[in-house]
Amino acid sequence: MIPCTSFTVPFFWARVAIVRRISLIRSIRPVWDGNEVWLLAAGGTLYFAFPLLYASAFSGFYLPLMIVLWLLIARGISLELRSHMPVGVWRDLLGGLFAFSSTLLPVFFGAALANVIRGVPLHQDGYFFLPLWTNFQVGTLPGILDWYTVLRGVLALVALSTHGALWISLKTGGEVEQRARVTVSRLWWLLILLTPLSLVATMAVRPTSLQNYLASPVSFIIPLIIIGSLVGIRYFNHRSLALQGFLSSSAFLFFMLAGATFGLYPSLMPSSTPGIADLTVDRCISGIHTLSVGLVWWGFGMLLAVGYFVLVYTMFRGKVDMKEAAD
Numbered sequence: 001m002i003p004c005t006s007f008t009v010p011f012f013w014a015r016v017a018i019v020r021r022i023s024l025i026r027s028i029r030p031v032w033d034g035n036e037v038w039l040l041a042a043g044g045t046l047y048f049a050f051p052l053l054y055a056s057a058f059s060g061f062y063l064p065l066m067i068v069l070w071l072l073i074a075r076g077i078s079l080e081l082r083s084h085m086p087v088g089v090w091r092d093l094l095g096g097l098f099a100f101s102s103t104l105l106p107v108f109f110g111a112a113l114a115n116v117i118r119g120v121p122l123h124q125d126g127y128f129f130l131p132l133w134t135n136f137q138v139g140t141l142p143g144i145l146d147w148y149t150v151l152r153g154v155l156a157l158v159a160l161s162t163h164g165a166l167w168i169s170l171k172t173g174g175e176v177e178q179r180a181r182v183t184v185s186r187l188w189w190l191l192i193l194l195t196p197l198s199l200v201a202t203m204a205v206r207p208t209s210l211q212n213y214l215a216s217p218v219s220f221i222i223p224l225i226i227i228g229s230l231v232g233i234r235y236f237n238h239r240s241l242a243l244q245g246f247l248s249s250s251a252f253l254f255f256m257l258a259g260a261t262f263g264l265y266p267s268l269m270p271s272s273t274p275g276i277a278d279l280t281v282d283r284c285i286s287g288i289h290t291l292s293v294g295l296v297w298w299g300f301g302m303l304l305a306v307g308y309f310v311l312v313y314t315m316f317r318g319k320v321d322m323k324e325a326a327d
Contacts, residue, residue, distance in 0.1 A: 021095065023320050025079070027171035030316040032079065036072065037305055044301070048294035050284040052126055053268050060120060060128040061112060064144050068108050074101040103157065110156025114149035117260055118142065118205050119272035126279055138205050142272065148205050155194040159256070162187040162233065163249045170242035173319050177242075184237045184245070192230060195256075202263075206270070209263040222259040226252060 046054040058065065078098035085091050118138060120128045133143035136150075145153075162184055169180035202209050213219050232248030264270065269279035277283075286294070 023172050023176050024168060025082075026320045027168055029079070030312055034308060034312055037308075041301070041305060045298065048290060048298065049286055050268060050281075051286055053279055053284040056122070056126050056128065056269060056279060060130055061115070061144070063130075063132055064108055064112060068105065071101040071105050071108070074098075075105070106156040106160040107150075107153035110153035111145060111149040113156070113257075113260065114152035115142075115144060116269060117152075117202060117209070117264065118146075118148055119270040119278075121273045122269065122271040122276045122279065123273070124276060126283075140272065148201055151194070151201055152198055155191075155198050158187055158190045158194055159249075159253060162191055163246070163253060166233070166237065166242065166246040166249050169237070170246050171320055181237055181240065184233070188230075188234050188237070191233075195226070195230065212262055212265060219262060222255050222262065225255045226259065229255065 043054070046057070074097055078094040078101070082091055082094040082098070085094060115130070120130060121140070121142070122128050131143045133145040134141055136143070136146045138146050138148050165180045165183040165187065169177045169184065172180065213222075229248045229252035233245055233252065236242075236245035236248060266280045266282065267278040268281060268284055271278045285291070
């Protein structure tokens with residue numbers, strides 16, 4: 001009986017772990033690749049609406065963009081091939097690759113946004129180049145990574161991890177849902193710490209970031225909504241209201257981006273070089289004819305994308321079937 005038990009218990013826990021991973025993968029498989037369509041949509045929008053910004057950003061951020069591209073490729077390959085690999089060691093390797101690439105992606109996205117907020121060393125022609133890092137200081141010769149951009153990258157990682165855990169709690173049940181809720185509760189405290197810390201760091205790095213808010217006091221509703229969304233995440237997660245918690249997290253992410261955008265306006269790419277003007281909306285925007293033609297095709301493409309998302313989220317609404325995951 002003892003040998004039988006000693007073999008059965010590890011097998012049972014291994015099976016539980018496998019079912020947990022399968023349920024997680026099934027919760028994101030219908031939507032993960034479609035979500036990345038918005039990255040292409042953002043690049044296409046920049047291309048036809050703000051060509052100078054597109055050219056400047058994609059040349060200056062060439063190295064991190066290549067890293068992001070490789071991380072997206074690794075993420076896609078690992079997720080798709082994992083289900084076709086019967087050998088355990090390969091499945092574990094691909095699972096680790098998926099976790100590695102999925103962790104670094106939000107860090108680089110957060111660091112990229114932080115570079116825009118901090119400013120980049122623009123040349124007279126509107127172009128620039130940034131190495132991956134220099135001395136990790138914010139100054140006249142910055143790199144992609146410094147103390148400020150790393151801070152914002154960690155904030156992005158925590159925020160998107162919280163968002164992902166709320167999605168898991170929305171789409172799964174049982175033990176997986178409970179573990180996701182516990183994860184949200186733990187990450188929430190980091191989010192509460194990092195959000196005001198990043199705001200203070202932003203004001204230190206870019207003292208003019210509050211000018212638009214002070215000029216239009218009604219805009220302070222943005223940070224109030226951010227605070228309310230943080231409270232909502234905690235409140236709804238504690239009461240097992242997964243959909244409301246997920247929507248609160250969505251509001252937090254949206255208004256964090258909206259707040260940063262409003263603080264920068266009308267600059268699209270601030271300059272950290274003395275005497276060199278920022279890339280502003282007026283300086284970068286395309287001509288009337290280009291915008292008119294592009295708006296038609298852009299609108300048509302957005303309708304297709306939105307229709308696709310409505311269809312996918314409608315077809316795969318509800319929780320993952322845990323019985324199918326266990327089979």
